[in-house]
Amino acid sequence: MADTPREIEALIEILARLPGLGPRSARRAVLHLLRRRGALMAPLAQAMQIVAETARDCLTCGNIATSDTCAICASPQRATGEICVVEDVADLWAMERAGVFRGRYHVLGGTLSALDAVGPEDLGIPRLLSRVRDEGIKEVILALNATVEGQTTAHYIADALRGTGAAVTTLAQGVPIGGELDYLDDGTISAALRSRRSF
Amino acid sequence: MADTPREIEALIEILARLPGLGPRSARRAVLHLLRRRGALMAPLAQAMQIVAETARDCLTCGNIATSDTCAICASPQRATGEICVVEDVADLWAMERAGVFRGRYHVLGGTLSALDAVGPEDLGIPRLLSRVRDEGIKEVILALNATVEGQTTAHYIADALRGTGAAVTTLAQGVPIGGELDYLDDGTISAALRSRRSF
Numbered sequence: 001m002a003d004t005p006r007e008i009e010a011l012i013e014i015l016a017r018l019p020g021l022g023p024r025s026a027r028r029a030v031l032h033l034l035r036r037r038g039a040l041m042a043p044l045a046q047a048m049q050i051v052a053e054t055a056r057d058c059l060t061c062g063n064i065a066t067s068d069t070c071a072i073c074a075s076p077q078r079a080t081g082e083i084c085v086v087e088d089v090a091d092l093w094a095m096e097r098a099g100v101f102r103g104r105y106h107v108l109g110g111t112l113s114a115l116d117a118v119g120p121e122d123l124g125i126p127r128l129l130s131r132v133r134d135e136g137i138k139e140v141i142l143a144l145n146a147t148v149e150g151q152t153t154a155h156y157i158a159d160a161l162r163g164t165g166a167a168v169t170t171l172a173q174g175v176p177i178g179g180e181l182d183y184l185d186d187g188t189i190s191a192a193l194r195s196r197r198s199f
Numbered sequence: 200m201a202d203t204p205r206e207i208e209a210l211i212e213i214l215a216r217l218p219g220l221g222p223r224s225a226r227r228a229v230l231h232l233l234r235r236r237g238a239l240m241a242p243l244a245q246a247m248q249i250v251a252e253t254a255r256d257c258l259t260c261g262n263i264a265t266s267d268t269c270a271i272c273a274s275p276q277r278a279t280g281e282i283c284v285v286e287d288v289a290d291l292w293a294m295e296r297a298g299v300f301r302g303r304y305h306v307l308g309g310t311l312s313a314l315d316a317v318g319p320e321d322l323g324i325p326r327l328l329s330r331v332r333d334e335g336i337k338e339v340i341l342a343l344n345a346t347v348e349g350q351t352t353a354h355y356i357a358d359a360l361r362g363t364g365a366a367v368t369t370l371a372q373g374v375p376i377g378g379e380l381d382y383l384d385d386g387t388i389s390a391a392l393r394s395r396r397s398f
Contacts, residue, residue: 003271003274007246007254014246015243018231021220027289028289037254093226
């Protein structure tokens, strides 16, 4: 826009690239920040600077960390012997929010894709295999997304793990808690029916 | 969330305070930034830092600027003699997007409110009066929001401007371009009918 300071336009443009924000909401967010320059904008800029400088991938599991080993891999409270394989750090966070899994993770960073030339190396699958052998892992839980790509990758990993002696499991499929049958897709209902259990 | 680096949690918390973002979308935005640390997060942090350090209010009109006088007040291309009064910088930006007004602005920064103890001084109304006198303003366009607060403030300013010799005008009210009568409120339809013009 003409006559808006160039620095502010640049900021709006970068913010608009965040998911969930477009040019319009980025503009609104920047105005909000401009009105609270001292109380909000400066601390936000600083917090972002610090994270941009310190964040890195955990060398063991691929989780986001501020040192070479993430808090989960470093924690003596986490169960050894169990690895949960997830596609993405977002999935790891979702698992952690559920607060049920107490083992460690392996973050693939994507799914296998011939089209995008994403192979096992890119997802750290060889590294997962060495971890399973070296850490004496008894169970590998495949918590990949219930998409075609996720399940293809899960099958590949399950095959690769054959012979390591580790049990390979996957998340149960069925009706979500609070879910209404009327709003569920056919695939979920079929899966829930096939895996029905005694009441 | 346990086991997420403290710096990242701090960043999510601050981002979640932006309008249009909540804790969930702030988390998603931060993950997006973390995946593009070099290409997106570092430039964003820097752009924000620069704006936080350089942004200030234009001493003349109250617009956001990077020097004591904003680009609009400093521009020789803008018509002198006309001031458009807006509540907020967001409104100024909206006017500029429309690209029709070529004069200068006066940003109030709010509306009069006895409840919140916002008086004429807080909105820079005395400063507006001196500008009208000193700059030889011929027309003051009141582009305040069509809310009770906006219109109360508009009436106050119109009264205060009486005696300066400047014409006081306000934006036309009516059916928005592309608007469908069926979806318009009664007040807008009444206003549009009262201000009807020959076709």
